[in-house]
Amino acid sequence: MKTLSQLKKNLKNSFSDLKPVKVALLGDSATQLLSVSLRGAGFDLGFDLQIWEADFNQIERQVFDPASELYEFKPEIVILFQSSHKLLQKYNKLNPEACDTLADQQLELITSLDTAISAGLNCRIIYYNYTEINDSVFGSYANKTSSSFLFQTRKLNYELMRYAASQPGFFICDLSAIQNQFGKATLFHPSVYISTDMVLSIDILPQVAAGTTALIAAMYGKIKKCLVFDLDNTIWGGIIGDDGLAHIQLGSLGIGKAFTEFQYWLKKLKNRGIILAVCSKNTESVAKEAFEKHPDMILKPEDIATFTANWENKVDNLRKIQNTLNIGFDSMVFLDDSPFERNMVREHIPDLTIPELPEDPADYLEYLYSLNLFETASFTNEDAERTKHYQTAAKRITEQQSFVNENDFLKSLNMVSVTESFNNFNIPRIAQLSQRSNQFNLRTIRYTEAALEKLIYSPGTFTFSFTLEDKFGDNGLICAVILEKESVDTLFIDTWLMSCRVLKRGMENFVLNTLINFAKAKGFKYLKGEYLPTAKNQIVKDHYKNLGFFEKDAYWIADVNTYKTKDIFINYK
Amino acid sequence: MNRSEILKTVNEVFIDILDDESLVLTEETSANDVEDWDSLNHIQIVVAVEKQFKIRFTSQEILSWKTVGEMISSISSKLN
Numbered sequence: 001m002k003t004l005s006q007l008k009k010n011l012k013n014s015f016s017d018l019k020p021v022k023v024a025l026l027g028d029s030a031t032q033l034l035s036v037s038l039r040g041a042g043f044d045l046g047f048d049l050q051i052w053e054a055d056f057n058q059i060e061r062q063v064f065d066p067a068s069e070l071y072e073f074k075p076e077i078v079i080l081f082q083s084s085h086k087l088l089q090k091y092n093k094l095n096p097e098a099c100d101t102l103a104d105q106q107l108e109l110i111t112s113l114d115t116a117i118s119a120g121l122n123c124r125i126i127y128y129n130y131t132e133i134n135d136s137v138f139g140s141y142a143n144k145t146s147s148s149f150l151f152q153t154r155k156l157n158y159e160l161m162r163y164a165a166s167q168p169g170f171f172i173c174d175l176s177a178i179q180n181q182f183g184k185a186t187l188f189h190p191s192v193y194i195s196t197d198m199v200l201s202i203d204i205l206p207q208v209a210a211g212t213t214a215l216i217a218a219m220y221g222k223i224k225k226c227l228v229f230d231l232d233n234t235i236w237g238g239i240i241g242d243d244g245l246a247h248i249q250l251g252s253l254g255i256g257k258a259f260t261e262f263q264y265w266l267k268k269l270k271n272r273g274i275i276l277a278v279c280s281k282n283t284e285s286v287a288k289e290a291f292e293k294h295p296d297m298i299l300k301p302e303d304i305a306t307f308t309a310n311w312e313n314k315v316d317n318l319r320k321i322q323n324t325l326n327i328g329f330d331s332m333v334f335l336d337d338s339p340f341e342r343n344m345v346r347e348h349i350p351d352l353t354i355p356e357l358p359e360d361p362a363d364y365l366e367y368l369y370s371l372n373l374f375e376t377a378s379f380t381n382e383d384a385e386r387t388k389h390y391q392t393a394a395k396r397i398t399e400q401q402s403f404v405n406e407n408d409f410l411k412s413l414n415m416v417s418v419t420e421s422f423n424n425f426n427i428p429r430i431a432q433l434s435q436r437s438n439q440f441n442l443r444t445i446r447y448t449e450a451a452l453e454k455l456i457y458s459p460g461t462f463t464f465s466f467t468l469e470d471k472f473g474d475n476g477l478i479c480a481v482i483l484e485k486e487s488v489d490t491l492f493i494d495t496w497l498m499s500c501r502v503l504k505r506g507m508e509n510f511v512l513n514t515l516i517n518f519a520k521a522k523g524f525k526y527l528k529g530e531y532l533p534t535a536k537n538q539i540v541k542d543h544y545k546n547l548g549f550f551e552k553d554a555y556w557i558a559d560v561n562t563y564k565t566k567d568i569f570i571n572y573k
Numbered sequence: 574m575n576r577s578e579i580l581k582t583v584n585e586v587f588i589d590i591l592d593d594e595s596l597v598l599t600e601e602t603s604a605n606d607v608e609d610w611d612s613l614n615h616i617q618i619v620v621a622v623e624k625q626f627k628i629r630f631t632s633q634e635i636l637s638w639k640t641v642g643e644m645i646s647s648i649s650s651k652l653n
Contacts (some may be wrong), residue, residue: 004617005590032613157615202620271601 004033004205007040015048022518024070024123025297026062029503030110030197034081045063047229049097056197063113071120076215076332078117079126079173082110084133084153089189091149099147107163112161114170122451124219126212129157131179131187154170168428168449171219173212173378181370182207184204214375218445221435224353225327227269230278230336231287231309235263235299237361243284251296258361263298265365267463273383274374275305275325275390279317279334304391314341324388324397325502328438328536333373338362368572375511381478386517389501392472399472407569410506413470418506418573419514422463422480427452429477430465433497438536440498442543444528446497460485461494462518464541466511468502468572478502483518489514489525496543503539509566512547512558529556574652576600579626579645588619590614590615626652 003011021042025035036328042049043103046131052073054062059080061411062070063409069077077388086407091102093549114125135149142148146155157176164172179187182204189201200208236259237249249256250263252571270276276299280287287309291301306324308317314336322329329351336342342354358367396413401411422430431449453462466479479502482495495513498507519527531537548563574581584598591609591632610618619635622644628651638644 005592005621009592035614116593189620191630191632191635192620195635196612196616198616203615 001206001210002040002044002466004037004202007037007206007209009565010040011036013043015043018043018046018048020048021077021216021220022073022075023049023077023079023216024052024054024075025051025071025079026059026070027083028057028059028086029081029083029199031081032058033198033202033205034200034208036078037205038212040214041206041209043393045213045222047213047216047220049213049216059113063116068119070117073124074121077219078121079128079212080110080113081128082106082130084130084160085131085193085199086134087153087156087171088135088149089150090202096147098150100152101212102149102152103159104157106568107159111163114167118169118450122168122454124446124448126173126215127160127170128173128175128413129160129166131176131184145203159572168431171215173215174206175211178204178207178211186553198219203264211372215377216373218377219435221437221438223331223376224274224333225331226275226277226305226325227266227332228277228279228321228334229266230338230341231278231282231290233337233361234335234357235259235295236267236290236297239242240290241282245286245289245294248290248294250294255361256296258364260296260298262361262364264523265368267303268566270299270303270372270386270387272374272376273386274378275386276303277307277321277325277328278304278307279321280309281311281314283311303387303446305387306394313374314345318345318349319352320351322349326503334540355391377435378428379434380428382429382432385476388473393501395449395472396470403517407567410569412503413472413569415468415470415505415570417469417555417570418467418511421458422452422465425478426465430480432500433477433480434495437497437499438534439539440503441534442496442540443494443532443539444537445495455482455557462522463490464511464518465573466507466513466514468505468507468570470505475499475502481511483527485524490522490528491519491522491526493529500539506545506566506568506570508543510568510570513565513568516558516560516563516565525560527558527560529558530554531556574649576645576649578640579648579652582625583645583648584643586625590617590621598641599647600640602641603639622648624649628652644652 011216025031031053034063035051036270039049039051052075054070062068091099094102104112130153131151132153138145139146142150145151160172164170175283186206187201188199192198192201218440229235237255238247241246248260266276288307291297293300306321308321318334322332329349333353334345335355335357337357345352346354353373355368356373357364400409427449431447431452434447464481465477467477476500480497481485481493484494486492515527529549530544531541549556549558580598580600587598588594590595593609593612619630623629626648628648630647634647
């Protein structure tokens with residue numbers, strides 16, 4: 001972790017190639033150095049955070065005055081920092097009989113702040129929860145006393161979680177967890193607080209900035225999707241090829257406990273939607289036997305999306321895994337106990353995240369917790385199903401090899417698609433696709449859930465979502481299109497994005513047929529598309545050209561009336 | 574540690590925090606004499622000096638210094 005001075009030095013770099021994000025920072029304590037830390041930490045994650053900082057202690061004025069600088073600035077993210085110290089000052093002024101209403105009052109204020117901001121801006125809100133200040137007025141009895149400050153603070157943090165769970169655009173940055181990890185003596189520097197009104201110490205600022213920018217990065221799709229791991233001495237103790245199945249260390253005894261707990265963590269990540277992949281120097285049958293037969297293995301064969309165990313070098317194997325899964329190395333993490341393997345892979349695949357696992361397996365978990373590798377800005381039912389999708393994808397590839405003719409193969413898949421407009425049920429998944437899709441994304445406009453909800457009722461906007469199911473399984477919602485009426489005869493394709501897991505299935509043709517039929521029925525003559533290049537969407541560079549659009553003034557046009565319906569092997573469900 | 578040794582160490586801290594290799598402090602130097610020595614940098618300098626000498630200043634001290642010499646007096650009184 002960099003120090004504040006090092007983060008400050010980042011500010012001297014050029015931010016011109018980085019992704020710009022407008023951020024408003026509003027606090028009731030001195031936030032200048034937090035602002036510096038955020039910008040510096042954002043640089044390391046590839047963001048040009050353009051931060052507008054409200055004057056000291058102006059949260060309410062800025063938020064409740066519709067003509068304030070906040071609304072003029074039009075931030076994409078609003079960070080609200082209300083400190084525990086200010087909360088304590090409020091508490092101190094309450095009549096004793098009103099002390100147990102503090103959390104409710106504060107939550108009401110936060111709700112009204114959130115409501116006002118959401119009404120005036122199309123943005124996400126990041127709110128720091130409250131660090132605990134034990135004023136020791138009741139001792140541990142505070143836990144039995146609803147009017148104690150500690151009781152009220154904890155209640156407020158709990159209520160904040162409930163509130164955030166119900167508000168898709170409201171995110172908590174867990175400052176309280178940071179204090180728990182580093183201790184109050186590190187987080188809070190009393191003399192600095194008294195002399196400057198800063199509630200965060202110089203030492204903790206980089207941690208807080210890291211937590212905040214990780215959340216921002218996740219909102220913009222910079223997330224880890226896959227964890228690749230080695231086997232021997234990484235997820236079990238010992239070397240299975242030498243020691244034998246019965247003698248690897250797992251279970252409740254000795255160091256085996258560390259590996260078992262570590263496997264439970266991997267399993268939780270898998271259940272959350274992180275793809276697990278094995279990459280190990282082993283004989284495949286020997287390595288697989290552990291997953292199938294060892295009674296203490298927590299991870300089972302069905303938890304692994306792709307299993308690579310052979311004697312080739314890891315760099316080649318990792319490239320193969322990346323190829324199979326079709327995701328970027330920058331969204332993958334590689335865990336290996338061997339410093340030699342780590343260094344070799346690091347040298348060849350610099351985009352891959354490779355934690356320096358500690359020597360003692362007992363330290364693995366605490367170390368990995370501290371890295372916060374898997375920050376996310378969403379969690380949907382789709383996530384829990386992800387491993388299955390990748391396993392069926394692997395099956396599909398195997399089956400494809402048995403067909404000579406690609407059309408025969410596609411026909412054999414019995415593909416069906418549910419096509420419908422955006423609605424409250426599919427919007428969370430569409431928002432997630434919008435944040436995450438980097439490759440098959442023609443204009444890479446990111447929509448939040450709130451922004452998508454507005455589209456439903458926007459006249460002149462037409463929305464389409466597509467699922468794709470075949471005989472191997474349901475891929476879920478994998479494509480979204482937003483059309484905007486540009487003129488009486490032209491529909492502009494504002495957004496066309498698709499999950500890469502359904503490439504080469506004729507989905508593009510199916511979608512285009514649907515769009516053309518829609519345009520025709522509504523009396524439009526042209527569909528107009530645009531490709532905005534990014535570092536990652538090369539694969540759709542010729543998308544419109546391949547679909548038969550003609551180029552005109554840097555846009556792509558399809559004539560609705562002369563369009564020849566494309567052959568497809570997908571049916572409407 | 575005598576005052577000139579303390580000054581030398583403090584000077585190094587200032588150079589590091591203000592990122593200015595050419596900075597030369599004397600006991601008479603005040604915030605007005607150093608361009609980047611503003612209130613924000615001040616607090617970073619204070620914390621870095623605390624770490625360097627393994628001491629803690631009181632909030633009174635942090636607010637009271639007008640020159641580098643006064644800071645050195647605070648440091649010196651804590652070290653000896």
